[in-house]
Amino acid sequence: xxxxxxxxxxxxxxxxxxxxxxxTPKHNREEAEFVLHSLQDEHEKSLRYKATDEExxxxxxxxxxxxxxxxxxxxxYGLGLIGGFCHLYIGQEAVAVGLQSALTEGLxxxxxxxxxHGHMLxxxxxxxxxxxxxxxxxxxxxxxxxxxxxxxxxEHRFYGGHGIVGAQVALGGGLALAHQYRGDGGxxxxxxxxxxxxxxQVYETMNMASLWKLPMVFAIENNQYAMGxxxxxxxxxxxxxxxxxxxxxxxxxxxxxxxLEVRQAAExxxxxxxxxxxPVLMELNTYxxxxxxMSDPAKYRTREEVQDQRxxxxxxxxxxxxxxxxxxxxxxxxxxxxxxxxxxxxxxxxAENSPEPPPSDLYTDVLVESY
Amino acid sequence: MALELKMxxxxxxxxxxxxxxxxxxxxxxxxxxxxxxxxxxxxATMEFEAVDEGTIGRIIVPEGTENVKVGxxxxxxxxxxxxxxxxxxxxxxxxxxxxxxPAAASKGDAAQPAAVAKPSRDPDLPEGTTTTTVTVREALRxxxxxxxxRDDRVFVMGEEVAQYQGAYKVTQGLLDEFGPKxxxxxxxxxxxxxxxxxxxxxxxxxxxxxxxxxxxxxxxIDHIINSAAKTNYMSGGQMRCPVVFRxxxxxxxxxxxxxxxxxxxxxxxxxxxxxxxxxxxxxxxxLLKAAIRSEDPVVFLExxxxxxxxxxxxxxxxxxxxxxxxxxVREGKDVTIVSxxxxxxxxxxxxxxxxxxxxxxxxxxxxxxxxxxxxTVLTSLAKTNRLIIAEEGxxxxxxxxxxxxxxxxxGFDHLDxxxxxxxxxxxxxxxxxxxxxxxLIDAPRIVEAARKVxxxx
Numbered sequence: 001x002x003x004x005x006x007x008x009x010x011x012x013x014x015x016x017x018x019x020x021x022x023x024t025p026k027h028n029r030e031e032a033e034f035v036l037h038s039l040q041d042e043h044e045k046s047l048r049y050k051a052t053d054e055e056x057x058x059x060x061x062x063x064x065x066x067x068x069x070x071x072x073x074x075x076x077y078g079l080g081l082i083g084g085f086c087h088l089y090i091g092q093e094a095v096a097v098g099l100q101s102a103l104t105e106g107l108x109x110x111x112x113x114x115x116x117h118g119h120m121l122x123x124x125x126x127x128x129x130x131x132x133x134x135x136x137x138x139x140x141x142x143x144x145x146x147x148x149x150x151x152x153x154x155e156h157r158f159y160g161g162h163g164i165v166g167a168q169v170a171l172g173g174g175l176a177l178a179h180q181y182r183g184d185g186g187x188x189x190x191x192x193x194x195x196x197x198x199x200x201q202v203y204e205t206m207n208m209a210s211l212w213k214l215p216m217v218f219a220i221e222n223n224q225y226a227m228g229x230x231x232x233x234x235x236x237x238x239x240x241x242x243x244x245x246x247x248x249x250x251x252x253x254x255x256x257x258x259x260l261e262v263r264q265a266a267e268x269x270x271x272x273x274x275x276x277x278x279p280v281l282m283e284l285n286t287y288x289x290x291x292x293x294m295s296d297p298a299k300y301r302t303r304e305e306v307q308d309q310r311x312x313x314x315x316x317x318x319x320x321x322x323x324x325x326x327x328x329x330x331x332x333x334x335x336x337x338x339x340x341x342x343x344x345x346x347x348x349x350x351a352e353n354s355p356e357p358p359p360s361d362l363y364t365d366v367l368v369e370s371y
Numbered sequence: 372m373a374l375e376l377k378m379x380x381x382x383x384x385x386x387x388x389x390x391x392x393x394x395x396x397x398x399x400x401x402x403x404x405x406x407x408x409x410x411x412x413x414x415a416t417m418e419f420e421a422v423d424e425g426t427i428g429r430i431i432v433p434e435g436t437e438n439v440k441v442g443x444x445x446x447x448x449x450x451x452x453x454x455x456x457x458x459x460x461x462x463x464x465x466x467x468x469x470x471x472x473p474a475a476a477s478k479g480d481a482a483q484p485a486a487v488a489k490p491s492r493d494p495d496l497p498e499g500t501t502t503t504t505v506t507v508r509e510a511l512r513x514x515x516x517x518x519x520x521r522d523d524r525v526f527v528m529g530e531e532v533a534q535y536q537g538a539y540k541v542t543q544g545l546l547d548e549f550g551p552k553x554x555x556x557x558x559x560x561x562x563x564x565x566x567x568x569x570x571x572x573x574x575x576x577x578x579x580x581x582x583x584x585x586x587x588x589x590x591x592i593d594h595i596i597n598s599a600a601k602t603n604y605m606s607g608g609q610m611r612c613p614v615v616f617r618x619x620x621x622x623x624x625x626x627x628x629x630x631x632x633x634x635x636x637x638x639x640x641x642x643x644x645x646x647x648x649x650x651x652x653x654x655x656x657x658l659l660k661a662a663i664r665s666e667d668p669v670v671f672l673e674x675x676x677x678x679x680x681x682x683x684x685x686x687x688x689x690x691x692x693x694x695x696x697x698x699x700v701r702e703g704k705d706v707t708i709v710s711x712x713x714x715x716x717x718x719x720x721x722x723x724x725x726x727x728x729x730x731x732x733x734x735x736x737x738x739x740x741x742x743x744x745x746x747t748v749l750t751s752l753a754k755t756n757r758l759i760i761a762e763e764g765x766x767x768x769x770x771x772x773x774x775x776x777x778x779x780x781x782g783f784d785h786l787d788x789x790x791x792x793x794x795x796x797x798x799x800x801x802x803x804x805x806x807x808x809x810x811l812i813d814a815p816r817i818v819e820a821a822r823k824v825x826x827x828x
Contacts, residue, residue, distance in 0.1 A: 109574060143607030150605040159573055159610065164597050170563050171598055174570020174578075181526070181552065181576055188574075204563025211558070365608035366642050368666035371695030371742050 039250045049263035060319040063093035066118040068344045089118030091289035094315035096122040098262025109157040111172040112191035114149035116161045131351035138357040166199030173205040176216035187215040195226025210247040213278040223288040228300035241283035256284030376446040381417045384624045388412040393434045414540045502683035510652035514659035528555040529581030565591030569598045572614035582618035599668035600643030620672035628799035633764030638670040639740040646741040648672040650715035652682035657692030674713045697744035703733035707751040710761040711737040721817035756787040757824040766794035788824040
């Protein structure tokens with residue numbers, strides 16, 4: 001399995017159960033191990049999704065759109081057009097694109113934390129309204145009142161965009177409860193980071209989700225650093241896919257730098273959840289090239305480490321190489337790149353030239369009703 | 372020598388109960404730990420155990436007797452080696468008449484001061500509407516049950532709400548009627564289930580999240596404020612969170628500092644929240660129904676000490692009251708007493724005392740703390756020209772402070788005296804009975820403040 005071996009994380013064994021474990025005096029050990037590792041076993045049997053050329057090209061485009069959009073957002077931040085906090089998704093594109101591609105559109109719900117631009121783009125939400133929200137304009141998806149961390153699209157069943165680390169996990173549990181309550185067959189995909197994975201409410205939610213067999217996927221995007229603290233310095237158990245064991249939530253260890261592996265893992269996980277068997281915990285191992293937010297001292301890791309990931313593990317380069325190997329022409333990919341640059345430039349122009357919200361908007365949307 | 376067996380209290384707030392069943396008869400020999408009787412209140416059932424060995428002498432209160440006061444002698448018991456005749460009850464401890472306890476009145480707890488002036492009700496009830504006497508506890512339950520029948524998106528979740536029938540029996544009977552899908556027992560995990568409730572509301576359901584008490588909701592306050600209250604605004608009106616967080620709030624009785632706090636001012640300071648704190652059963656029912664129907668997140672603050680009090684509730688198919696409107700519960704012309712929740716009962720009690728001194732007090736129940744009904748407060752101030760606020764809670768940064776600010780900003784010209792606040796003492800609530808009494812607001816303190824602003828006494 002190709003995984004980024006960074007942040008003090010040791011390479012993982014290919015198979016987890018060992019004889020030593022089985023020999024421990026614990027009743028039903030074998031059964032418990034089977035339940036908890038069955039999905040990982042299934043995943044390892046077939047690591048990568050067998051995408052058609054068209055599917056792979058589509059994923060490549062989406063990842064590239066996120067990359068270029070985020071690069072542009074970084075520039076606009078530098079120009080002072082975007083304020084406050086701005087957390088870029090560069091390097092992690094394969095996670096959102098791979099997972100979202102396996103969702104049932106219009107049925108499943110998604111929720112994430114504050115590093116949310118990529119997930120929205122992967123959902124096909126108009127880049128213009130996202131960029132305009134970043135610049136705080138009336139045309140933004142939250143009318144300019146949310147900003148980078150607080151964006152929502154109930155139309156797309158994208159429920160944010162939450163600024164409090166870990167809060168989206170409990171809220172995601174509620175979205176999953178709503179699916180179960182209505183019996184609509186949908187699931188909730190709740191993203192969070194390796195930092196949020198140390199919040200207590202994540203485990204409160206895991207307990208209830210498993211107890212009530214909620215249709216929920218806990219997706220840990222392990223980008224190796226919680227702000228500037230590496231997983232090795234913050235987490236007693238850095239193999240995050242094991243974190244559900246105490247709640248009997250099966251875990252999956254996934255290379256989040258390969259969009260096809262992410263997609264295949266999603267197929268396995270979503271099928272389990274949709275069958276009413278309860279939640280699944282996926283650890284997507286990935287890497288964030290940029291700082292935690294735009295104001296990041298970059299003192300906690302070496303430039304070489306980042307460079308090494310970019311050169312040897314980049315999800316977009318991987319997809320591009322595969323497309324070329326499949327016979328897609330270099331020119332076709334160049335055209336795609338050009339088209340995306342045009343789209344992103346247009347969104348930046350739109351965001352820069354749209355008016356700010358009118359002063360009267362200060363007082364709207366505090367409450368829904370009048371009392 | 373004879374031991375007196377007294378009616379036990381199941382909880383610090385219990386004052387009377389039903390002696391449901393004797394499990395022993397006169398002359399039975401019992402050992403420590405044997406169950407002697409079953410005691411019931413509207414909240415719970417408890418088995419009453421022997422603490423000593425001995426023989427049951429006389430059973431004084433027969434089984435099936437209701438309204439047995441806590442501390443009343445219900446039987447006598449002879450010690451292990453004592454003569455049977457010792458167990459005869461002394462003549463003076465014959466069963467007390469089950470009349471209303473006058474001692475309770477000064478505490479303002481079980482007392483139900485009747486408003487002399489006819490309370491104004493909203494909206495106008497149809498001519499000839501009858502009323503039924505129900506407890507606040509029952510009124511809250513009825514409100515939830517009615518709304519659950521009306522809208523299948525409504526469900527209730529919390530600790531012990533289902534099989535246990537509610538830690539304070541507010542959800543009694545709901546599991547039987549609506550089943551486990553809609554009446555959900557949660558683990559003890561406030562942060563988690565407040566988040567799940569908020570998320571379910573974002574996902575289109577109408578959750579009622581019960582906190583066993585609002586003290587425990589501090590573990591969950593992040594979701595109440597950051598997730599529920601702010602989402603509509605942050606999403607530009609796109610994503611709503613119609614959730615009701617409800618449960619008892621404020622001081623209970625002898626439960627110490629960590630379980631005795633009024634969070635009204637905390638939540639009322641947050642834009643995006645509706646905060647309701649009713650006093651009587653009719654308001655509890657009508658406002659809880661309104662809260663469940665609201666598209667906005669609501670914090671609904673109840674009071675454990677008021678759960679068992681009975682009030683008249685109109686017999687209407689759909690008794691829904693407006694959020695954000697105060698109610699004049701007693702009309703008067705000399706001084707306005709603004710209060711909410713348990714403070715209303717104390718204010719009415721104070722008004723009676725003041726009336727006997729020739730001071731005619733108007734009592735306003737705010738009912739909703741956010742949005743606050745400024746108009747009713749200021750209109751009353753314009754009439755009486757004197758105003759005090761009675762609040763069971765700390766004085767600093769309180770609802771009382773807020774009402775004072777409103778009077779200063781918009782009612783200054785009507786003031787004939789400085790506005791005064793009557794609040795709890797500014798200390799964590801102590802456990803000792805005497806200190807607790809000293810720390811909490813009571814009717815005499817309200818009377819004193821009213822006299823002061825009337826320049827009397």
